[in-house]
Amino acid sequence: MVRFENVGMRYGAGPEVLRDVTFVLEAGSFTFLTGLSGAGKTTLLKLINMTEPPSRGLVTLFGQDLSITKRADFPALRRRIGVVFQDFRLLSHLSAFDNVALPLRLAGRKENEYVQDVEELLSWVGLGDRMQARPATLSGGEQQRIAIARAVVARPDLLIADEPTGNVDPEIGQRLMRLFAELNRLGTTVLIATHDRALIEGMRAREMRLVDGRLVELRTGRAA
Amino acid sequence: MIAANAILPRDKGAAPLDLVIGVMAFLAALALGASLIADRTALGWRAGLSDRLTVQIVPPTHKMGLDEEVDVALGVLRATPGIAHAAPLTQDQTLNLVQPWIGKDALVADLPLPRLIDATITPGAEVDLAALSRTLKQVAPDSLLDDHARWIARLKGLADAITWSAYGILLLIAIATAAAVSFATRAGLQAHHEMVELLHQMGAQSGFIARAFERHYFVSALVAASVGAVLAAAFYLGAGALEFAGVEAVPFLPPLALKFSEVPWLLAVPAVSGIIALATARLSVLAALRKIY
Numbered sequence: 085m086v087r088f089e090n091v092g093m094r095y096g097a098g099p100e101v102l103r104d105v106t107f108v109l110e111a112g113s114f115t116f117l118t119g120l121s122g123a124g125k126t127t128l129l130k131l132i133n134m135t136e137p138p139s140r141g142l143v144t145l146f147g148q149d150l151s152i153t154k155r156a157d158f159p160a161l162r163r164r165i166g167v168v169f170q171d172f173r174l175l176s177h178l179s180a181f182d183n184v185a186l187p188l189r190l191a192g193r194k195e196n197e198y199v200q201d202v203e204e205l206l207s208w209v210g211l212g213d214r215m216q217a218r219p220a221t222l223s224g225g226e227q228q229r230i231a232i233a234r235a236v237v238a239r240p241d242l243l244i245a246d247e248p249t250g251n252v253d254p255e256i257g258q259r260l261m262r263l264f265a266e267l268n269r270l271g272t273t274v275l276i277a278t279h280d281r282a283l284i285e286g287m288r289a290r291e292m293r294l295v296d297g298r299l300v301e302l303r304t305g306r307a308a
Numbered sequence: 309m310i311a312a313n314a315i316l317p318r319d320k321g322a323a324p325l326d327l328v329i330g331v332m333a334f335l336a337a338l339a340l341g342a343s344l345i346a347d348r349t350a351l352g353w354r355a356g357l358s359d360r361l362t363v364q365i366v367p368p369t370h371k372m373g374l375d376e377e378v379d380v381a382l383g384v385l386r387a388t389p390g391i392a393h394a395a396p397l398t399q400d401q402t403l404n405l406v407q408p409w410i411g412k413d414a415l416v417a418d419l420p421l422p423r424l425i426d427a428t429i430t431p432g433a434e435v436d437l438a439a440l441s442r443t444l445k446q447v448a449p450d451s452l453l454d455d456h457a458r459w460i461a462r463l464k465g466l467a468d469a470i471t472w473s474a475y476g477i478l479l480l481i482a483i484a485t486a487a488a489v490s491f492a493t494r495a496g497l498q499a500h501h502e503m504v505e506l507l508h509q510m511g512a513q514s515g516f517i518a519r520a521f522e523r524h525y526f527v528s529a530l531v532a533a534s535v536g537a538v539l540a541a542a543f544y545l546g547a548g549a550l551e552f553a554g555v556e557a558v559p560f561l562p563p564l565a566l567k568f569s570e571v572p573w574l575l576a577v578p579a580v581s582g583i584i585a586l587a588t589a590r591l592s593v594l595a596a597l598r599k600i601y
Contacts, residue, residue: 135509137601163511173506177317190512 085111085242085273086132091141093127101127103297105141109242109275114268116284117277118302119294125277126170128294129244132275133167134158146241163191166240166272168248172231174219180206180230181215187238198237205233208263210256224251232260236267243267244275249283257283316500316524325492326532329581332485333536337577339481341544343474344570350467353460361391361437363425363444364452377448378423384443385425390433397424485581489529490588497521497592504593508600518593522586529585533578541566541574 086109093102101124109115119125130136131143134150143150145161153161166187174183181202188198206215209229211222219227228251235243243264249257261283268274278284284291291303363385365377372380378396385394397405402421410419429435441453497504507517548565566574 133509135601159511159513161511162509165511167509173502175317175503175506187510190507190510190516 085109085113085146086275087142087144088131089142089144091131091138091143093124093131093136094139100139101297102131102138102294105297105299107292107299107301109273111241111273112268112271114265114274114287114289115276116287116289116291117275117294118279118284118291119277121279123294124297125294126246129167129246129275129277132242132244133165134162163187163238164241166235166238166243168228168232168235168243168245170246170250172219172227174227174230174234176219179216179218180211180222180226183219183230184233184237187234191238202233202237205237206230209233209260225253225256228252229256229260232263236263236272239267239270240272242273242275244277246277247279248276249278249280254282258286261287316503316520325488326528328488328492329485329529329532329585330536330539332481332488333533333577333581334540335536336478336481336485336581337537337540337574338543339474339478340574340577341540341566341570342564343471343478344566344573345564346467346470346474348567348570350464350471353463353467359429359431360456361385361427361429361435362454362456363394363427364422364454365425365448366422366450366452367420368450372448372450374423374450377450378425381425381444381448381451384440384447385427388435388440388443390430390435392428392430392433394425394427397426482580485533486584486588489525489581489585490592492525494592496525497589497596501596504596505600508597514594514597517597518590521589521593525585525589526582530578530582533581537574537577540577541571544571 086107088105088107091102091105092100094100105128117125117128127136131138132145134145137150146164148157148161175186178186184206185195185198185202188202189195203212203215206212209232211217211226211229211233214222214226217226219230222230228248232245232248235245245264248264249260252260257280264274264276265287276283289303291301293300293302363381365374365381368374368377382394382396385391399421402424405424406421437453437455444451444453504517508514544564544566548567551565
């Protein structure tokens with residue numbers, strides 16, 4: 085699903101924030117990515133999400149070497165990935181419903197085909213009564229749940245999430261993790277960057293840790 | 309539910325932009341109207357004079373009397389193939405012609421004014437003016453044939469200058485309008501940079517994002533420019549109404565009024581503004597997206 089070989093990354097002329105990172109995410113796997121702030125977790129997620137190209141090394145996604153993949157093929161690859169951004173990145177002028185429906189629209193789905201899916205998902209994340217609310221009127225936790233719903237609504241092949249439970253209470257956090265686990269059970273490969281040890285300990289999943297830009301394998305495992 | 313054109317929010321700073329586009333469209337429509345009036349007037353001037361002849365008979369220096377020379381010249385003109393009509397101007401008509409310059413005093417009536425014969429050429433007919441002039445000179449030695457060629461050339465030059473000036477102003481305003489729309493589009497794109505990036509990261513095709521911007525700026529420019537063009541049309545129709553009421557805006561110049569049949573031409577301004585906005589938005593968005601990985 086995802087393969088990194090000796091990947092290095094630096095922004096401009098700055099120091100390398102990722103160094104010789106090598107790992108494989110097998111299809112259907114569930115993995116936690118941990119590390120201190122500034123260790124390079126977000127940068128690694130950006131490379132997987134094709135937001136940035138690596139400075140060196142090889143990134144292979146869905147079996148395609150990104151260094152030789154045509155740019156015209158990037159959108160189709162990106163649509164196979166669901167992303168939960170740390171800062172949510174919701175569109176402020178769209179309702180909760182329309183934000184969640186956005187990936188389906190981008191995939192060319194007709195509105196009457198996805199209305200029920202979106203409404204069910206919003207209910208599942210506890211926002212069934214806030215579907216028409218604009219992000220600005222929602223709390224940080226509610227916005228985060230919309231961001232998560234948007235990332236999973238299209239049943240992506242790969243889900244990457246940057247601190248997805250950082251703004252929600254433990255109960256909602258556990259509920260969201262169950263959503264991720266359910267998606268994983270249905271075949272989605274999941275990679276979650278988090279600081280939350282309780283979350284990590286609650287799932288018997290693989291853990292990769294970034295230390296000063298280098299990757300350390302801490303634990304192998306399977307989704308609970 | 310999300311509408312097809314709701315991906316892009318309405319800019320908070322869009323009202324000043326719409327105002328700029330509206331004003332530019334108003335000026336462009338005025339310039340277009342002026343060029344239409346100039347073109348029509350120039351055509352009218354040329355048509356009005358090109359089929360007219362004037363024979364001037366100055367007070368005689370020969371044995372023949374003035375009236376006798378007028379009669380002879382009239383006879384020649386009326387006998388010339390291609391001359392549809394020839395008639396002498398009365399003394400009063402002649403005095404009326406010179407009145408704006410030398411007044412209407414009793415003294416004027418005593419001046420040795422020339423007699424004028426106004427002749428009209430049959431439309432499409434070709435008259436050998438050189439031969440006619442020679443014949444007139446033979447029978448009426450104090451006659452002078454004026455085919456208005458000198459005036460026509462000057463008027464043509466003036467009309468062409470007005471027409472091309474109007475086109476030049478129109479072109480400059482069109483360039484300024486295009487620049488304003490282009491600048492606004494780029495500014496809008498800059499303001500929505502994060503949103504464009506997000507859609508890009510979510511796998512939106514470049515064409516999808518470009519279409520959202522195209523539609524947004526096309527509609528904005530079309531509406532704003534339509535308001536400007538309608539105001540310009542109202543200005544010209546108002547000028548026409550004043551002319552109808554007998555008010556002459558500027559003496560000796562053609563009235564600043566468009567015919568009803570010319571007003572639809574002003575619709576070209578919002579149409580072109582919309583197309584410029586659409587093309588600029590598309591090119592700007594695609595260029596910006598090419599810079600993102």
